[in-house]
Amino acid sequence: MPESPLGGAKILPVRKAVFPAAGLGTRFLPATKAQPKEMLPLVDKPIIQYGVEESLESGLDNLIIVTGRGKNSIEDHFDVSFELERMLAEKGKTDLLAVVREISDLMHIAYVRQKEALGLGHAVLTAREFIGPEPFAVLLADDVIDAQVPVLRQMLEVYEATGHSVIAVEKVPAESISSYGVVKVEAWKPHGFRGPAYRVLDLVEKPKAADAPSDLAVVGRYILTPAVFDFLETTQRGTGGEIQLTDALRALAHREPIYAYQFQGRRYDAGDKLGFLQATVELALKRADLGGAFRQYLKSLPL
Numbered sequence: 001m002p003e004s005p006l007g008g009a010k011i012l013p014v015r016k017a018v019f020p021a022a023g024l025g026t027r028f029l030p031a032t033k034a035q036p037k038e039m040l041p042l043v044d045k046p047i048i049q050y051g052v053e054e055s056l057e058s059g060l061d062n063l064i065i066v067t068g069r070g071k072n073s074i075e076d077h078f079d080v081s082f083e084l085e086r087m088l089a090e091k092g093k094t095d096l097l098a099v100v101r102e103i104s105d106l107m108h109i110a111y112v113r114q115k116e117a118l119g120l121g122h123a124v125l126t127a128r129e130f131i132g133p134e135p136f137a138v139l140l141a142d143d144v145i146d147a148q149v150p151v152l153r154q155m156l157e158v159y160e161a162t163g164h165s166v167i168a169v170e171k172v173p174a175e176s177i178s179s180y181g182v183v184k185v186e187a188w189k190p191h192g193f194r195g196p197a198y199r200v201l202d203l204v205e206k207p208k209a210a211d212a213p214s215d216l217a218v219v220g221r222y223i224l225t226p227a228v229f230d231f232l233e234t235t236q237r238g239t240g241g242e243i244q245l246t247d248a249l250r251a252l253a254h255r256e257p258i259y260a261y262q263f264q265g266r267r268y269d270a271g272d273k274l275g276f277l278q279a280t281v282e283l284a285l286k287r288a289d290l291g292g293a294f295r296q297y298l299k300s301l302p303l
Contacts, residue, residue, distance in 0.1 A: 011159075011160060011163040012134055012135055012163075013135075014060065014134075014135045014136060014137055014156060014159060014223055015060060015062050015134065015136075016060065016062040016063070016064060016130070016131055016134065016136045016137070017055040017060045017062070017063050017064070017136065017137040017138070017139055017152075018063075018064045018065075018066065018123075018124060018127045018131070018136060018137065018138045018139070019048065019051060019052070019063060019064070019065045019066065019138075019139055019140075019141060020066045020114075020120055020123035020124065020138070020140060021036065021038045021048060021065055021066055021067055021068075021071060021074060021141060022066050022067055022068030022071065022113075022114040022117060022123055023037065023068075023117065024068075024117060025037030025038075025271075027271060027272065027273065028040065028273070028276075034070075035073060036070065036071045036073060036074055037142075037271065038071075038074055038141045039073050039074060039077065040270075040276070042144065042270060042276070042279050042280055042283055043280060043283055043284050043287065043290070046077060047141050047142070047144060047270050048065075048074065048077075048141040049077075050141070050144045051139040051140070051141045051143075051144070052078070054139065054145070054150045054151065054152050055137065055139060055152060057150045057153065058137075058150045058152035058153040058156060059153070059156075060137060060152070061108060062108050062110075063108065063109045063110070064109075064110050064111075064112060064127045064130045064131070065078075065109060065110075065111050065112075066111075066112050066113075066114050066123045066124075066126055066127055067111055067112070067113055067114070068113065068114050068115075068117065075111055078109055110130050112126050112127055112129075112130060113126075114126050117242075118237070118241070118242055118243050119237075119242025119243045119244055119245075120140075120242075120243075120244065120245045121232050121235055121242070121243035121244050121245040121246075121247065121248055122232075122242065122243040124138055124224075124228070124232060124245060125229060125232040125233065125243070128229050131226065131229075132226070133226050134226060135159070135165075135223060135224065135225050135226065136223075136224060136226070137152055137155075137221070137222065137223050137224075138220075138221070138222040138223075138224060138245075139152065139220060139221055139222075140219075140220025140221075141220075141270070142220060142269060142270050142271030142272075143219050143220035143221065143267055143268075143269065143270070143271075144267070144268045144270045144279050144283075145219075145221070145263070145265045145266065145267045145268070146265055146266045146267075146268070146282070146283065146286070147263065147264060147265025147266070148264070148265070149194060149264070151168060151221050151263045151264075151265050152221060152223075154193070154194050154195065154261065154263050154264060155168060155221060155223050155261050155263070156223065157193055157194070158193055158197050158223075158259055158261050159223045161193075162257065162259060164225065164256055164257040164258060164259060165222070165223060165224045165225050165228065165249070165252065165256075165257075165258045165259070166222070166223040166258070166259045166260075166261050167183070167200070167218055167221070167222050167223075167249070167258065167259070167260055167261070168218070168219050168220070168221035168222070168260075168261055168263050169183055169198075169216040169217060169218055169219065169260045169261065169262055169263075170216070170217060170219055170262060170263065170267060171215045171216060171217075171262070172215060172217040173215075174209040174212075174215070175209070176217075177207065177209050177212045177215065177217060178206050178207065178208055178209060178212075179206065179217075180206065180217035180218060180219075181203055181204065181205050181206065181217065181218040181246045182203070182204050182207055182212045182213060182214060182215075182216065182217055182218070183198070183200050183201075183202070183203050183204075183213070183214060183216050183217075183218060183260045184200070184201045184202040184203070184204070184213035184214060185198035185199060185200055185201060185214060185216065185260055186198065186199050186201055187199075188259070193261070194263075194264050195261060195262045195263055195264045196261075196262040197259055197260065197261045197262070198216070198259065198260045198261075198262075199257060199258075199259060199260075200249075200253050200257075200258040200259060200260050201253070202250060202253065203218070203246050203249050203250050203253070204246075205244055205246045205247070216260060216262065218246070218260075219263075219267055221263070222245075225252075225256065227252060227255060227256060228248055228249065228252050231247075231248035231249075231251040231252050232245070232248045235247045235248045235251070266282075268282070268283075281298075
């Protein structure tokens, strides 16, 4: 168990990651009427798999996926498919067989049902029994982040130096700030991190541009101490009748330090139609097997 360079106290390692996946995906209707938005494909992988791979590459292989009604295909995707594997083996398609097996072999997944769509805070709270008294990560599948070093791994470096909660932030333009939770921060001396880090003083959910305390918006990556559960249990329903994670984090920030980390990477909002299309194009262009031909196709379009 590592010691904190800041205080000398023992720091519990982060071993588990929570994936809230119970949302209805209304922005992608009618495509999401009969399938989860988390299973919509970006090139040839469902959205949620990008986050799962980020978690694995960051060293977290104990995953808790919070699901809801109509989300069975997520469980099927990460389960063993004996019939498919046998067919691929019989046809000698060893490359595809390896891809399919890799999905189910490298992780331990538990599923918990969020019976009502009561918001992100409630989704995280439903995972409490699986987490126990440990720090944990939360990844929102909608935020697909292309980074040389996985963003969660970058954030773990901050957590391992402090022993406290870390939330990922990025600068957003004023015209978009009202769509995000926004942090009020104070300067904090960096300790050799890959990007800037700050001490969080407050969080504001979807402020008007004129009222925003900064241009640093919270995106879908968190490392949280188990103390957050105490506040989630007592947080009242807010806008839309939902329990907001932001409200619990505001209260937590008054009990113990929270840090904001400005990650290094390119984020795509795959929960938005335009962001989904941008992610599809840019990720395809980076593929060795597709990029060249796809780039030539795009150049041929009469744009």
